[in-house]
Amino acid sequence: MVSPMYIIAAGLGGAFLLGLLPNKWRTIPYAITLAILGIMAWIAGSWLYAFAVQGAASVEIFTAGTQPPFAINFRVGLAEASLALLTTLVGLHSALYMKDTLFKQGRQAMAVLLIFIMALCGVIFTRDVFNLFVFMELVVIATAGLVLLSADRRALGAGIKYLIVSQLVSILLLVGIIFLYHATGTLNIDDMAAAQVNLLQGGAMAFFLLFVAVLAELKPFPANGWGLDIYESAHPAFSAIFSTATGGATIYAADKMLQIGGAEWLPAATAIGIVTFVAANIFALVQNNDRRLLGYSSVAQIGLLLTVAGQRDILGDAYYYVAGGILLAHAVSKAGLFWLSGLVAQRELTDWAALRSQPVLVFAFATFLALLVGLPPFPGFYAKWDLAHHLAAEGRLWLLGLILFGALVEAAYLFRWFGYVIKREARENGLAWQSVKADVAFSAVIVAWLLAYLWGHLSGHGNLLHAVPLLFALLFLPLDWLPAKLKNVLAISGLLYWFYLNYPSYDPLQLIFAAVMLPGGALILLASFQTQKRRVGFYPAAMLMFAGLAMLIVAKSSFDFFAAWELLTVGSYFLILRGKHSEPHALSYLVFSLGGAFLILAGFAIAAQGAPDFKLAALAQVAQPYAPWVFAMLAIGFMTKTAAVGVHIWLPGAHAEAETDVSPMVSGILLKAGLFGLFMLLITMGKQQLYGVELTYVMLWIGAISALIGNLMAIFQEDAKRLLAYSSIGQMGYAVFGLALMNHLGWLMALMFVINHYIYKSMLFLSVGGIAKRTGTRLMYRMGGLITLMPLSFIAVMIGIIAMSGVPPLSGFGGRWIFYNAIMTAEYRLPMVIVFLAGPIAFLYLFRLIHTIFLGQLKDEMRKIKEAPFWIVLPQMIFVVALMVFALVPGLALRKVDLYMTQFFAGNGHLNWEGLTISSDFGYWNPVAIMVIIGVIFMTLFLWLLFVNRKAQPVKQFNIVFSGERPFRPETTHFAWNFFAPYRKALGFLTQPLVTIFWETVSELLHSAADILRRFYTGNGQTYAIHLLGFVIIVYMLWMGGKP
Amino acid sequence: MMEALVEFNWMRIPWALLTVFIVFNYGFLMTALIQKIAARVGRRHGIPIWQNYIDLIKNYALRTSITHGVMFYLGPVFRLSGGVGLLLFVPTIYGSDMFSNFSFAGDLILALYFVFFGTLGMALGAAESGHPYSAIGITRGLSQMTAAELPFALAVFAVALQYQTLSITDIVAAQQGGVLNWTLFTNPFAVAAAMMSFLGSMMRPPFDVVLAPQEIPIGPPTEYHSSFLAMMQTNRALFPIAKIVVYMNLFFGGAASWPVLFLKVFLIYMVSAFVGVVFPRFRVEQSIRWFLIWAVPLGILAVVLV
Amino acid sequence: MIRNFAVFLLLLGLGAIFLHLLDGYVPASELNQTARYYAEHTAQDLGAANIVTAIIVTYRGLDTLGEVTVLFLASTIIGMVLAQGSKRQRALQRKLPASGELLTTGSRLLVPLILLFGAYVFVNGHLTPGGGFQGGAIIASAALLVLLTDPLKRFSHKLIALVESISGLVFVGVGVLGMLLAGGFLDNRILPTGEFGALFSAGAIPLIYSFVGLKVGAEFTSMLTNLAETEKS
Amino acid sequence: MDWIAMATGFILILMGLYGALTERNILRIIVSFTVANTGVNLVLVAVGYMHGRTAPILDKTVPVAEAVARIIDPVPQALVLTAIVIGLGVTAMMLTYAYKLYEEKGTLDVSKCRDLKW
Structure with missing residues (x-):
């Protein structure tokens, strides 16, 4: 088995190799990029095969030939291998998707993409806190670079906001890491977890900074304006990677942090996660830009994953099944939807009606929505089922309620969107059809159905697809x-x-x-x-x-x-x-x-x-x-x-x-x-x-x-x-x-x-x-x-x-x-x-x-x-x-x-x-x-009447006794409109549409609340940084208040 | 299936026809008598007792008749078979196997719902005539009937609960032996509610907006004439009697012999006539409100107290 | 106005957090386990005199690889973004007045010295304080001095890119060699650790660190030149 | 006495952040962030400091044998080097964005690019 370290080495080697090539070349650097992404995917895939099928135990990889606390080590288990495979595959497909943009930008953009994917794999594998910081910073800079690839001129603003916020985050992260090192004497995650960081003096506060900084990367509710702007303005293929791979890697990093923090920090993670999930879903109700809506949805799903991570103590061994189900469902559907958004010319939700010209795309769209909402037979369904059962068993009913409410709101705005696709009239040049992009999007559909079969196979309740x-x-x-x-x-x-x-x-x-x-x-x-x-x-x-x-x-x-x-x-x-x-x-x-x-x-x-x-x-x-x-x-x-x-x-x-x-x-x-x-x-x-x-x-x-x-x-x-x-x-x-x-x-x-x-x-x-x-x-x-x-x-x-x-x-x-x-x-x-x-x-x-x-x-x-x-x-x-x-x-x-x-x-x-x-x-x-x-x-009476009236003479329509005058027109002599007028006077009050009014006010409340609260994102980069700082201070005060 | 046909006592059919003949004639005479009484109250002379027979003969004698289509044709057939059916499904004379007619086919609920058979048929027939007045009449009739039926249904439910049975013969059997154990005295609220609903269904003045002779000349049957009208008039004589027989059996101890039946039916009919001559006509919403405000609470009381 | 006040309040909160950290901080009386391990094992394991360099290049070699990638990334993106923006092929037509006497002669004297000093720093990284990054920065300062004296001077981007990529590849190659030959990725024991204190000692550390120095120097220079060329001539 | 270094580091961070969050001009923001980064680096180094010890270079003055008792904690030193380089990388990115912002919108005012909102 090839050591996972080669993923890092291949990524870097490829990037530097691209540096050597002359500027004019396009096809060869592109071929190299695809080849290297392919190799990385193959390595991750082979490890996943080893773990999933042959049941191998997770393996430790040491660097610099010395034991972990004194050198950086990687650990690759089932979760890491699957996340790495997800990252590399999405990276490969996005590279295929962005062929024209990469050709326009040249080899430098390809090198940045390679490093971006490599850095994400680093974030997944590394077991060293400072090394995690380095790889996260690599992701930040690569993201800032790749955001500029977008054809949308507003990406620049998004990039600036992103950099400002990430500067703030890196400051908190560094201070947190160094004080944590001072408290525990080591930089290795597993040793820190063993050192019971809360007990050591100063360690709890240091861990708080580290934890809050990593959470900030996950775009928690108050402080996620910058994330949404990137989703809205970046190149759809990049947004696909950003929401699936970066989201997945960062949530896994947060999960490692939780291992250090121990059980005391799980409620905090759950609280932040569920607030993000519900708030982002409600805000998404009033969005009509498709990519910004997908941004809100990604933020919501990551919030849900954080909540699930916060429940890892009660989920026990079902944790990876549930978290994996939700994460993979989110990842594949978001990647697919962003790739589809590349095919649609305009950005309004109703413009997606152009998909109707290709029924295959409508099927793809339906699959992604069903996957995202968690309808049977997709993994989200099994995951939500197990999650609900574990929460109910522990009596955390308010959390279950909030999750279900958020899921319902999400289903509402997603299927409203599906209604637009099926029903609204399509512009004639609505679809910017390119076969490569369509094939990439369709590959996500195939993966979606494979996942459905896999999760069904793994679930204890029998595979729905059987x-x-x-x-x-x-x-x-x-x-x-x-x-x-x-x-x-x-x-x-x-x-x-x-x-x-x-x-x-x-x-x-x-x-x-x-x-x-x-x-x-x-x-x-x-x-x-x-x-x-x-x-x-x-x-x-x-x-x-x-x-x-x-x-x-x-x-x-x-x-x-x-x-x-x-x-x-x-x-x-x-x-x-x-x-x-x-x-x-x-x-x-x-x-x-x-x-x-x-x-x-x-x-x-x-x-x-x-x-x-x-x-x-x-x-x-x-x-x-x-x-x-x-x-x-x-x-x-x-x-x-x-x-x-x-x-x-x-x-x-x-x-x-x-x-x-x-x-x-x-x-x-x-x-x-x-x-x-x-x-x-x-x-x-x-x-x-x-x-x-x-x-x-x-x-x-x-x-x-x-x-x-x-x-x-x-x-x-x-x-x-x-x-x-x-x-x-x-x-x-x-x-x-x-x-x-x-x-x-x-x-x-x-x-x-x-x-x-x-x-x-x-x-x-x-x-x-x-x-x-x-x-x-x-x-x-x-x-x-x-x-x-x-x-x-x-x-x-x-x-x-x-x-x-x-x-x-x-x-x-x-x-x-x-x-x-x-x-x-x-x-x-x-x-x-x-x-x-x-x-x-x-x-x-x-x-x-x-x-x-x-x-x-x-x-x-x-x-x-x-x-x-x-x-x-x-x-x-x-x-x-x-x-x-x-x-x-x-x-x-x-x-x-x-x-x-x-x-x-x-x-x-x-x-x-x-x-x-x-x-x-x-x-x-x-x-x-x-x-x-x-x-x-x-029959007797009927026969008697027939006998008596055997010479009865059928008459024309208007031959009725109309007191001497002739009926004017059929409309005036057919009594049909407002048929039971007197009855309405008598019992009409019972039919006041009270229930309809009630439900309409409920939905009106949600929409207006969303419309007012979303003004919170003013669009100013510094305001977003202030939101983040505010978020840190609030969590700090809540945490300080909470501590006995 | 076949053994049911064999043990069916074929003698029931002639007896049933006899019942129909008796009630038919009694109905003609009594309705004319009631008309005369109402006229006399209005200081008019009123129609001769045998007036209904003259109308019948006249209508059947008319040579020309026109039809507006199949349903128009079937309207009166539905109507009359509803009247006759209701009469035959309810045992008229208690204790005599001859006059228990076909009550073996169904119990109180059959009678309760068979009332609508005639109404529905009539509605379809009249609507087919294409005359707007008949349609307006039907809507008024149906609207009023829904409110009128509620207290009656409650009364029936109360009575059924009281005697713990739905078969009419058992209810009548329970009321034998003296006037005091009629339902009138054992469950007065139910009877009060039922009698109020009885007023609503008898097409007498306070609730005769359905026919409204001046406003929409006789409402539903506007287009009917000659033999169709004849059939309807026979039903107008027969149907009230059949309904009153149901009321009599449920609330007033049933009738052991024909004279007792004639007397009780006349007296019950007189209740609606008596009220009819005094009160002016209600509009539909007024009658609905009247039933819901006055009659239904009584019915609820009856049901709750039984 | 409210914004500034809000920021002030929030920073007070952050200050409270830092204060909490500060008074919770007790300076360590003696080395913790990681530092003690490095103090004891660096000399005889890696043979490097400068423990910090040993940590940077070998023990936490991946971090350094990350850093180098950060720089490579930054310079690539700058190249990509700025090249994408303005078309720089227009010749510099206008003549700038010659920069001051002191500056030209001074730079002509100092530039070779600075380059030499820079090279010295990153070659002796494992012995004396300093190392690849510091040396690279010094070289870049030489390039900056040249640019200051003659803002329209153009460096050949091809050469810089070449140096950058080769040194990057060497770094990765050495890393992979470490995995094949010695204990693990980026292990410096693929070359003899030599006797302590000598120039050619501490295995591959000097090799790695000098290439890092070259790479950093090249990247800083490319960043400076790219930013300089954005000058509207 | 040795907490002074750390205190100044924290104060530098706070000043840098205040500048970054209130200034409108992007260049001033970048400079403020650099100040904040310097503050962080100062804190990083200050954590490693131990009273009465010397730099972790093993030469004639600090023989290998007494290294454990004589040298300060080398790890923060290594971390600070990486932190500085990364700080530089991000600052370079910010400068590129500043240039693009000026080229695109003709202004250096960060609050001008607010078209992505709600």
């Missing part, structure tokens, strides 16, 4: 060039086959959810046949969502559950984002879902109490002080997905603005994931008390109120899809109410709703989507009288609303019947009032839907529209048949699950199914008899 559904979804990425119809067939058959494969292993409860999600999804996918184009991006997103759902149902451990939960969130986000105006709504959906997901993560972490692999069933045995909190967090997390009141504002926009066949998928199927979560939670944890308040009682009220609010809001909507979206909130409120009743029939009712809601909501969304496609509008008052032109859609909608309103012959009544039997035995009665009021209100918006679209007066411009496309009508007809069958024989689905449920409530309250009548403890219900009787009465 999950078949996820692989099936990812398979659609390379297949995206196929025609849409072929992919649709593949998707449907995949779903059905997976359902068929797992059919025997499902228990009755899972079977119902699986039936709704997988074959149900396949049924809705039928509607996707009607597109002609390739529909790039639809199938990977859809299959990702279905993969998440499929894995969610069979998840046994909390990790699989949470991974599936995030997968379906991400998949559905990309799906919803495809809608024409869906950008803001998709963003609010994602932020709410991720907020919910992080709550679930916190809940699982607290429940696990440090257990490595926490089974869902173990939720029942969670210790008392935590159980109610775990229940509350998980419940709120699941209820964000079922859009309970308070967290429902994302649903109307997301479901209404999605595409025709996406709305039913998202509304009919995705909401059930939340319900499945609640089911799992209630089965395992049952009733919980928090401060004497029964949590299921609170859920009861939330369910009732969301049922009322959802239905009430639905009445006053003018847009058909928004009406259906709000009605979903109402129906989900019903289901949550049923679950919260905590008795056998309540749960059965919730299951009834899962099936019913899926069938009629998908049907209604499909028909409204078909109508919107034909009429070109979703506003109900502009339609009317379509019954003659679109009869099949009319039938679907009529059957749908009859079922939904709970009128006897159809399956809706079954749900209501079970509901009534359930509330008979419920111990709380007050919420019933609200649910009874919410019931009939459903009539209002259902009638409004069918009246304004199909009945009433046909408008002139709609005279010649045809029936909805065949592929959209077909699923609707299948749903109609399904509704009829389910209405006639509800036992088909419910009988087995009814038996299965008896185990939860000690057998009382279950239904008995003998013969055709279904009877409970209180009442009975014979669906077949009802259907037959009503059918007979109806």
Whole structure:
């Protein structure tokens, strides 16, 4: 094995060699630079291979042939080797990226780059404090030199600020080092750590200076203006190295300092790190320059790494796994994003929409964002999972909360940016395309997916990339060039086959959810046949969502559950984002879902109490002080997905603005994931008390109120899809109410709703989507009288609303019947009032839907529209048949699950199914008899009317008794606009958008706070130096105050 | 499936038809009588008792009839089958197997929700007529109905909790033996709430903004005529009786024989007529507020106290 | 105004930190372990008389390598940045008045002496106080004196770059040789340590240090000339 | 008495920093930083000083045998040399930036290049 010292020797030798070459030469010096960077990378790679694969112990390298304390020594272990490989690889790729700039600058710039990379490797390897100072100064000067390579004239200002601040830092560092030497008598880090520096007189203060100076290099919150300016103005390739390699090396140096300082300094590091992480993320909310935003994000990630370093005492051996995961995720994504920024011409966030001209770049961009935010299957996900569990085990909940809050803010502004890329219109010369730069950026994508596989392999919870559904979804990425119809067939058959494969292993409860999600999804996918184009991006997103759902149902451990939960969130986000105006709504959906997901993560972490692999069933045995909190967090997390009141504002926009066949998928199927979560939670944890308040009682009220609010809001909507979206909130409120009743029939009712809601909501969304496609509008008052032109859609909608309103012959009544039997035995009665009021209100918006679209007066411009496309009508007809069958024989689905449920409530309250009548403890219900009787009465009367009016004469549209005058125009005689005006006068006050206002003020608060506080960075170099000095003094006073 | 058909007692059908015939005629006569009483209160002579029969014959005799489309056609069919269905699903005479009609098919909740079947069908039919007044009428009807239904649902819930059953025959059985153990006396709040909601659903003056004869000439059925109107008028006679039968069974001890039924139905109908002649018409938001302020607290009280 | 006051306050804070350091400082009565090791082993291990030079060149040779790289880096960047800026090929057309009599004759006398003295300093680095850096600085002062007397004098950048790179490569080469032949990177025992006090003793120290001296002299000169050439002639 | 050197070193640092943080002209900033660096170097050397001992050069006056008792701590001396050289490197960089600043913006006032903010 070649000694790592050759990395230093090669770097220096190369630089000096370049000095020898004549000025005019370009290609040869460039070739030498690449060769040397290659050699350095190869050495680091071979050492990493030795440590990782052959498990060699970390090796010490002595210089000057004498023992360490008296000479400088290097130590190369797994961490150092991987960091060195990261540095050299990023350096090599950046050199490739900066080919044109380096050619313009000549061999001197190449020499500086070589020394820069060599110095970074020095910072990583060295175990000597003063040697660390020398290498850090080398990095400072090299950075100052390389910053000037940038085409942006403002880089000069950034360079000056950087030098001023680094002068200050070097002064503190030197004073710290010399006094530390005086106190401990050695300059070697390991000896200093052994000498217990805090005890020796004067040593603590010296270490404080050293520690603060190294932290200042990490761009802590108050004193990081200079770092941001460099990110904004430097050459993107250099920024890539600066954020990944310098960031990584300096954080590792800080980690060495912490080894010297010992446990007493960990809280200080954590505090500074978490403040930086949260503040930088909040500031990034209001940035619209792309590189400055990436700067803020890098500063935030380094802050997070510092926090993790501050927790190294409780992380134990998982420390390198967590810190490595976050660092590598940050490094690869930042490098990739900076390289991408080189391809985009302008610097505004919206200018990145130019990426759309190359779908590959969009995929790269999505990969980097997912990697940075820590979505499955990337390393950040595993790292955040372990970090949360260790923090929760130690009871450091406020820290966990802050980290999750910061991560949520970061996800918000990053995916807002992704929304711009997908949705904003692109300038024609927006993309400065160069194949070399694109290849370098794409290499980062490949590394990202390799890391995903590696971290999955290393994680104790099983590799996500081994999950078949996820692989099936990812398979659609390379297949995206196929025609849409072929992919649709593949998707449907995949779903059905997976359902068929797992059919025997499902228990009755899972079977119902699986039936709704997988074959149900396949049924809705039928509607996707009607597109002609390739529909790039639809199938990977859809299959990702279905993969998440499929894995969610069979998840046994909390990790699989949470991974599936995030997968379906991400998949559905990309799906919803495809809608024409869906950008803001998709963003609010994602932020709410991720907020919910992080709550679930916190809940699982607290429940696990440090257990490595926490089974869902173990939720029942969670210790008392935590159980109610775990229940509350998980419940709120699941209820964000079922859009309970308070967290429902994302649903109307997301479901209404999605595409025709996406709305039913998202509304009919995705909401059930939340319900499945609640089911799992209630089965395992049952009733919980928090401060004497029964949590299921609170859920009861939330369910009732969301049922009322959802239905009430639905009445006053003018847009058909928004009406259906709000009605979903109402129906989900019903289901949550049923679950919260905590008795056998309540749960059965919730299951009834899962099936019913899926069938009629998908049907209604499909028909409204078909109508919107034909009429070109979703506003109900502009339609009317379509019954003659679109009869099949009319039938679907009529059957749908009859079922939904709970009128006897159809399956809706079954749900209501079970509901009534359930509330008979419920111990709380007050919420019933609200649910009874919410019931009939459903009539209002259902009638409004069918009246304004199909009945009433046909408008002139709609005279010649045809029936909805065949592929959209077909699923609707299948749903109609399904509704009829389910209405006639509800036992088909419910009988087995009814038996299965008896185990939860000690057998009382279950239904008995003998013969055709279904009877409970209180009442009975014979669906077949009802259907037959009503059918007979109806047919007799209908035949009688037909016989009497056999000569009835169909009349034209305006032939109505209009008290003698002739109706002027269809618009004036079609009563549709502001349909329930009197109702608004009576109960309108209930629909004040209080929740929307609340959430808007929260986000407005964050944005204005960020906007005001960021003025803190005035741009003046000296002010930044004063900030740094202030930071040092503040930490000093806090530290002095803290010391006993 | 087949064995259910075999043990189904086929004699029920003729008995059910007999019930319908009796109630049909009684309805025609009684509604005309109530109209006459209301007229007499207004110092008018009022219509002859057999007026409804004349209207029926006239409407069926009309030769010309026009239709605005399929749903328009089905409107009255839905309406009447709703009325007849509601009548048949509820046992009219307690204790006699002949007149318990098809109540084996469903219990109280079936009756409670089947009321909407007719309303929904009527709404669809009237909307198909394309007449704006019918649409306005329907919106008023549905809005008012949501508020009116709430106290009734609470009352029903209270009664069901009190007797711990949802089957109507059991509820009636529990109220036998003397006037004092009618629900009227054992659970007065529930009955008060139910009677208030009863006013709302009977289309009598305080809450007849749905038809509003002067403002939007008879609202939903504006476009209906000849045999369609005939079918609707039969329902207008039949449906109140069916609803009152439900109220009678739940709150007033049911009826052991036909004369008792005729008397109780007349008296209950008189309650709404009695109130109707005195009060002017409410606007929709006023009626909603009235229900929510007055009727619903009573219902809540009933539910909580049971 | 507020800024100055804020700076004053902050520096008071820093002063407090330094005061805390100062009164916590107890001068060591006798050498700590590192210094004692150097005192005892330098003579017979490395054979260098000047212990500081021994530490600089061998024991903490990597630091010195770092330093030299710092200088190389600084001069390269200056070359890169200033060359990138103004195009210096325009001939110096205007004639400057000849500098004073005293200066020209003085420089003509002193320059060779300074160069000689500089060479002496870095050759005897391991024996007498001083060494590569001090010698290099002295040589650069000679170059500065020349520039002062004749500001438009141009040194040949090629030569300076050549000297710089060769000495850098030699330094690294010796370092690598140390790794191959002797104990580790930059170990000076690749050459015989010779008898104590003689010119050719202490292994590779004099060799390294003289090349360092040359390199430092060359780098300082290149920095001075680059900065000088920015003069708008 | 030997703390005087260190005290003057600290005072030099404070004066240098005050100059660097309040002056507007970049050249004055550079000079102030150089003063501060000198102060640091002074402190570095002062730490190594031991009362009544001589320079760590082994020649006739300080034979190898009594070196341990006679010489002061050589390590700070070595460190200060590196610190000086690095100080010089950074100062050279600052001078380059000063030149570029003047060439670019025609002024030496550091507060003029504030276009990178917020």
